[in-house]
Amino acid sequence: MNRNKSKKMQSVNSKLSVQVKNRQLSVYSGPLPLPEHLEGYETIFSGAASRIFEMTEKQLEHRQYLEKKNIDTQSRNSTLGVIFAFVLGMTAILGGIYISLCGYSMSGWGTVFIGLAALVGVFVYGKESNKKELLEKQKLINQMNQNYKEQ
Numbered sequence: 001m002n003r004n005k006s007k008k009m010q011s012v013n014s015k016l017s018v019q020v021k022n023r024q025l026s027v028y029s030g031p032l033p034l035p036e037h038l039e040g041y042e043t044i045f046s047g048a049a050s051r052i053f054e055m056t057e058k059q060l061e062h063r064q065y066l067e068k069k070n071i072d073t074q075s076r077n078s079t080l081g082v083i084f085a086f087v088l089g090m091t092a093i094l095g096g097i098y099i100s101l102c103g104y105s106m107s108g109w110g111t112v113f114i115g116l117a118a119l120v121g122v123f124v125y126g127k128e129s130n131k132k133e134l135l136e137k138q139k140l141i142n143q144m145n146q147n148y149k150e151q
Contacts, residue, residue, distance in 0.1 A: 031056045089119040 028034055032052065033041070041048040092115025100108025 031060070085119065085122055089115050091115075092118070 032038070038049050038052065041052065093112050096108045096111030096113075096115060098108070099111055102108070
């Protein structure tokens, strides 16, 4: 009986095969393909590399245009915000002075105080949010510099 088991084991062992599979994953991100890939495109289609460069340049110009437009719009909105806040604050202050000159001194001075408080509040809030934004950007720059030094 032992002999039968050993023969069966030998036949099972001889039927077993080992397969080794090797997988490799390569990831790349960037505006242009790797030089090896670019060369491959060029061999498949003559002029492909120059077309890829032209497309990349156009995309870069488009992105820069959008960024400039975005910055210009934010700047304009910021300027308009300051102008409208000034007009609104001055209207409240001048309206309060007018009300107090008409004989309603408490209401008039209250309106002046509310107008001034609103202007000061907006100014302080703007300064604080600018300070927070600058600190966040500085942290990001420091992290990038540290990552660069580690490489």
